[in-house]
Structure formats: C-alpha cells, structure tokens
Amino acid sequence: MIKRKLDIIVIGGGAAGLAAAIAAKESGVNSVLVLERNPELGGILPQCIHTGFGLHYFKENLTGPEYISRFISRVHDLEIEYKVETMVLELSPRREVWAVNQHDGLLNLKADAIVLAMGCRERSRGALCIPGTRPAGIFTAGTAQRLMDIEGFLPGRKVLILGSGDVGLIMARRFAMEGAEVMGVVEVAPYPGGLDRNLQCLRDFGIPLYLRHAATFIHGSDRVEAVTISRLDESGKPIAGEEKTIECDTLILSVGLIPENELSKGAGIQLDPNTGGPVVDENMETSIEGVFACGNVVHVHDLVDHVTQSGEVAGKNAAKKVLGELPPLERRIHLRPEGNIRYVVPQIISGERPLTLFSRVKKPASNAKIIVGEKISIHKRIVKPPELVTIKLTSELLKKLNPEKKELTVTMEE
Amino acid sequence: MDRETREVICILCPVGCRITVEIEDGEISKIENAGCKRGRDYAEQEIKSPVRDFFTTVRVKDGKIPVVSVRSTAPIPKRMLMRCASELARIVVPAPVRIGDVIVKNIMNLGVDIVATKSVEKA
Numbered sequence: 001m002i003k004r005k006l007d008i009i010v011i012g013g014g015a016a017g018l019a020a021a022i023a024a025k026e027s028g029v030n031s032v033l034v035l036e037r038n039p040e041l042g043g044i045l046p047q048c049i050h051t052g053f054g055l056h057y058f059k060e061n062l063t064g065p066e067y068i069s070r071f072i073s074r075v076h077d078l079e080i081e082y083k084v085e086t087m088v089l090e091l092s093p094r095r096e097v098w099a100v101n102q103h104d105g106l107l108n109l110k111a112d113a114i115v116l117a118m119g120c121r122e123r124s125r126g127a128l129c130i131p132g133t134r135p136a137g138i139f140t141a142g143t144a145q146r147l148m149d150i151e152g153f154l155p156g157r158k159v160l161i162l163g164s165g166d167v168g169l170i171m172a173r174r175f176a177m178e179g180a181e182v183m184g185v186v187e188v189a190p191y192p193g194g195l196d197r198n199l200q201c202l203r204d205f206g207i208p209l210y211l212r213h214a215a216t217f218i219h220g221s222d223r224v225e226a227v228t229i230s231r232l233d234e235s236g237k238p239i240a241g242e243e244k245t246i247e248c249d250t251l252i253l254s255v256g257l258i259p260e261n262e263l264s265k266g267a268g269i270q271l272d273p274n275t276g277g278p279v280v281d282e283n284m285e286t287s288i289e290g291v292f293a294c295g296n297v298v299h300v301h302d303l304v305d306h307v308t309q310s311g312e313v314a315g316k317n318a319a320k321k322v323l324g325e326l327p328p329l330e331r332r333i334h335l336r337p338e339g340n341i342r343y344v345v346p347q348i349i350s351g352e353r354p355l356t357l358f359s360r361v362k363k364p365a366s367n368a369k370i371i372v373g374e375k376i377s378i379h380k381r382i383v384k385p386p387e388l389v390t391i392k393l394t395s396e397l398l399k400k401l402n403p404e405k406k407e408l409t410v411t412m413e414e
Numbered sequence: 415m416d417r418e419t420r421e422v423i424c425i426l427c428p429v430g431c432r433i434t435v436e437i438e439d440g441e442i443s444k445i446e447n448a449g450c451k452r453g454r455d456y457a458e459q460e461i462k463s464p465v466r467d468f469f470t471t472v473r474v475k476d477g478k479i480p481v482v483s484v485r486s487t488a489p490i491p492k493r494m495l496m497r498c499a500s501e502l503a504r505i506v507v508p509a510p511v512r513i514g515d516v517i518v519k520n521i522m523n524l525g526v527d528i529v530a531t532k533s534v535e536k537a
C-alpha cells in the first residue's frame with residue numbers, strides 16, 4: 001500500500017477539478033494531486049463535440065474537447081500531478097482518501113485540503129420505473145454520446161428520446177446528423193427541459209417534440225421494438241385512450257442529472273436536499289473544514305463556464321487554507337430558498353464580500369423580482385427552470401442586509 | 415400573392431424570443447416580437463440564409479480511439495450540413511491527429527476548413 005501526504009487532493013479531473021487544481025497550483029501550493037476515474041482527463045467534455053462552450057469564460061465559441069484541452073495543457077504546463085483510471089473508494093472526515101488503481105494498487109492519501117469535483121451522473125431507467133420488457137437498446141444520453149463520439153459506434157438507427165434536457169436535444173441532432181431516424185423527443189413537463197437555443201436541434205431536422213407526455217411501455221424481446229407514450233393530464237397522470245406506440249430500435253434517456261455524492265455522504269458532509277450536493281459557504285467550503293466542493297457535484301450547472309469558475313473559487317480557497325490564509329467567515333448567514341426559488345448556492349454567505357449566487361427556479365416567470373432577505377430586490381426579465389439564475393450581490397446591495405440576521409430567505413415576487 | 419408566416423426562436427440570449435416573420439412572395443414583409451435589434455437581424459438571417467456551426471467525427475486509422483471530433487472553422491449554410499456530414503463519413507485519417515489539424519481544406523467549396531478538435535495519439 002502506498003501512503004502519501006499532500007497539500008491538496010482534487011477528486012475528479014473534469015472541468016471543475018482541473019480548474020480547481022490549476023487555481024490551487026497558481027496560488028503557490030506545492031503538491032496538488034488530481035484523481036480521475038476515467039482513462040483520460042476532461043470529464044464529460046471530450047465527448048461533447050458540439051459548440052457553445054466557453055462563450056462566457058473565453059469569449060469564444062468552442063467545442064467541448066477544445067474547451068477542456070486548454071485546461072489539460074495548463075495542467076501539464078504547471079506540472080500538476082494526476083492519476084487516471086484511479087477510483088476513490090472512501091473519504092474520511094479527517095481528509096484521508098482511500099483510492100485504488102492497477103498501477104499503484106491501494107493508495108492511502110492524506111491532504112490539508114480536499115476538493116470534491118466528482119460531477120454528476122445520469123438518471124437511468126431504473127429510477128423512472130417504465131413498465132415493459134427489458135430489451136437491449138436503452139441507453140442514457142451520455143452513454144450514447146460516448147459510444148458515438150469517442151468509441152465510434154452508432155447505437156441505433158431509429159431512435160426515440162425521452163427527456164428534453166440539453167443532452168437529449170443535442171443527442172437528437174447528433175443522431176439525425178449521423179443519418180439515424182429520430183422519431184421524437186418526449187417530455188413530461190409542459191415546457192422543454194433544455195435551453196431554448198437547443199430547441200433548434202429539433203427544428204432543424206423536423207423532429208417532433210411531445211410535451212406533457214411520458215413513456216408508459218417499452219416493447220421488444222431482444223432489442224427495443226417500440227415505445228408507447230401517453231399524454232398526461234394536469235396532475236401528471238397518463239390519460240386513458242391517449243396513447244401512441246412509436247416504432248424504434250433505441251430509446252435514449254435524458255431525464256436528469258444527479259450530483260454524485262457517495263463519497264461526500266460517506267465522510268458525513270452535510271448535503272442540501274434541494275441541490276443534492278454539499279452545503280457550501282461562499283469559499284466553497286463544505287461542512288467539514290478543509291473539504292471544498294465545486295462544479296456539478298454541488299449543483300447541476302447548465303454552462304461549463306460557470307463550472308470552471310466555481311472550480312477556481314474552490315481551488316483558490318483550498319490553497320489559502322493550506323497556506324493558513326483563509327480566516328473563518330466573519331458571519332455565517334444561511335440562505336433559505338422559498339416560493340418559486342428551488343435552491344440557492346452557496347447556501348452560506350458572510351454578507352461582507354460581493355458575490356454571485358446561483359439559483360434555480362421551479363416554474364418559468366417573467367418580470368420577476370428576486371428578494372434576498374427583506375431589502376434586496378433584483379429584477380429579472382425572464383426566469384426558466386433549465387437556466388441558472390444568477391443573483392449578483394454587490395457591496396452596495398449587501399449594505400442593505402440586517403447584520404443581526406443569521407438566516408435570510410431568497411424568494412420571488414411576480 | 416404567396417404569403418407565409420414563420421416562427422424563429424431567437425438563440426442569442428436566454429430570453430428566447432419567439433419571433434414571427436411574415437414572408438410575401440419570397441420577401442420578408444414583417445418581423446414581429448423580436449425583443450431587440452440583434453434578434454431582428456438573427457430572424458432575418460434565419461429566413462434568408464440560415465447558417466449553423468458544423469461538427470461531427472471522422473474515422474481514425476491506428477488511433478488510441480477510433481474517431482476524432484472535428485468542426486468547421488466557421489458556420490456553414492444549414493442546407494449543407496448533411497452533405498458535409500456525408501462527405502466526412504467517407505474519410506479516414508491516420509493517427510496521430512493533433513488538435514487544430516486541417517482534416518479537409520475548403521470543404522464543398524464553402525470557404526471553410528474542417529479541423530480536428532482534439533488530439534488522438536497512435537495506438
């Protein structure tokens with residue numbers, strides 16, 4: 001068994017983890033180690049071959065592989081150590097990491113700071129309980145994307161897509177471009193789950209979008225042969241007699257992403273039931289001192305640019321912790337989402353420094369006011385569930401906060 | 415007179431205006447519901463000559479992975495997407511491939527190149 005002591009361990013080598021490792025190293029920390037489960041660095045980005053990445057961070061329109069390659073190059077330039085095909089088995093509350101790989105065997109690592117950057121996982125068929133047979137040909141969108149864009153297989157020729165999140169819409173276009181027949185995209189909500197700009201993926205190829213519909217039966221013995229979809233009533237129940245059976249050989253699931261927090265739970269880190277990720281303060285520090293978190297493990301983002309930024313905040317602060325330059329927050333004000341606000345990140349702020357809060361709403365709204373505490377009101381022309389809402393708290397606005405308060409509600413008025 | 419109304423979903427910002435464009439005898443006669451000037455211009459372009467970013471994969475011979483992701487250096491006309499895709503489906507490039515390598519110069523005479531968006535090492 002290998003035993004080592006490091007300054008910082010970053011768990012996860014995707015967009016968040018690499019940004020954190022780079023920021024930490026640039027802040028003057030010597031030993032930073034990135035642990036990655038996949039055979040290559042980059043997380044999901046090497047398989048996201050479409051454009052639209054980096055518009056905010058680089059002010060350029062990049063593909064996923066191009067975006068992440070800039071960070072991978074920086075990791076090499078800074079000589080940041082990383083281990084791929086390395087699985088972290090356990091994280092202890094004392095910042096001890098157990099990991100394993102074929103080359104080193106078992107690793108017992110300890111660090112002054114840990115950065116959690118495990119990202120998120122896709123929800124699968126089991127989580128949906130779709131009745132029917134269990135044939136081959138059912139893939140999550142991310143798996144299909146990996147098969148097509150890294151491994152070079154076309155996973156199906158006649159495809160139905162369940163879920164209109166961004167990955168689902170992008171995969172609809174990708175399948176169409178590769179010559180597959182895309183039978184439609186099925187969405188339970190009355191509005192699309194992805195960003196508006198991604199609806200173009202369907203329009204360009206004449207792919208039908210079935211809103212307020214659910215998959216209610218999967219047919220086929222060896223391979224998927226058809227999927228029955230049903231129209232839903234207002235309460236979300238299938239309406240009898242409103243079924244439609246669509247012939248297809250493949251069903252793609254794009255039905256939500258869940259922050260991957262098995263390690264966080266094992267360490268006893270406090271999680272936020274609204275995000276599925278750790279509760280973090282404005283330094284991106286979790287409930288365990290010296291353990292930071294960033295990116296999709298904290299909450300599911302829609303733009304990688306924001307993931308990178310959160311990684312940078314976590315990495316910088318992890319470095320400060322190691323260097324003894326991170327004092328505890330002057331005050332700890334807990335933010336509590338209410339009404340149409342589903343969650344707010346970070347959940348704990350000091351109220352002393354300007355920062356941007358990230359929030360997601362439950363329902364679309366226009367001309368809305370986001371109210372923080374009693375006195376801060378921020379106008380938003382339009383908010384939608386698929387798009388993160390940013391709430392900029394400037395020094396000017398923070399002056400309005402009551403310094404006595406330990407808890408503030410974040411809510412919305414229409 | 416030939417009259418048609420088309421809807422364009424603006425993709426320039428999160429508002430996502432549903433812009434309606436009226437077309438009379440092949441000419442744009444009215445653009446409505448655009449929230450801003452950029453949106454108006456976008457809708458006009460979408461009707462007159464829509465363009466799209468183009469990206470796909472190309473087969474690699476003897477690479478660590480069997481395909482390399484590629485893109486066009488600039489958007490291409492929407493109607494050319496599938497033709498460019500079919501053109502690239504016939505190509506196989508030898509490993510190694512470097513990010514930024516030109517895979518096809520001036521594809522279909524569109525004045526744009528197809529470049530690799532990642533590096534693929536030799537197996």
